[in-house]
Amino acid sequence: MITLTRTDSSNPDFVALVKLLDAYLAEKDGRDHDFYNQFNKIVNLKNVVVCYENGIPMACGAIKQFDENSMEVKRMFTEPKARGKGLASRVLTELEVWAAELGYKKCVLETGKRQVEAVALYKKKGYSLTPNYGQYIGIENSVCFQKFL
Template structure:
């Protein structure tokens, strides 16, 4: 990977990766996918990171304000053939830098209990498990994380 680009959800490379991500999530989430899909709309997301390797998009991540002082990490994805190269970690770190630059104090996120790679990524990057928040509060298959940006 040789470049990270800050953009928004209207970028065609982001839209392309989100189609792949949604297919991956539908396969993993099965019958619960409709519940999660309603919270993963990409219209009007102002903060998107795209990762490129020789001008080919190889990953994405986004964030949106969850509440005052808190950004929610969304739409993290690296295609299967690009995994294992540290791309997701670099995207996640850049999202945190950007959130801090914008004046946010913490990031939160939700992932599913079947998303083993994602859980590992967040733990490796010092996100801690918290009680499920918001729309995920009663969803047993959700795992929610947070990280203070003062670290």
């Protein structure tokens, strides 16, 4: 059985999944990891979703305010053994619903070009490429997306 839980960044299952995410990204990003890691702190995230499969945490994601109309999707991760089951899609959809409930009109996000599966997920879920924003402007490995809710 798949369940989704809305929580915050103090959730221990979210913290554990993010540790796995950080290890994965350190390997994928190589020498670029330190640059990206500085923008991925999870302190005080108020809008976190954890996905459980039979009571075991398998996927997560979060949103945080980007501007008055937009939420930024952060810390998306699915355990490797649970990939291909649509869990990330379910987490992302729940984050979008939550953002809309809070009155936001758009979600934005950044991912790395090396995260091929993530890029495919965002395109499949209706996100469109947008110019790199904020700290990602001019960063060759970064690709930014947006979706109107």
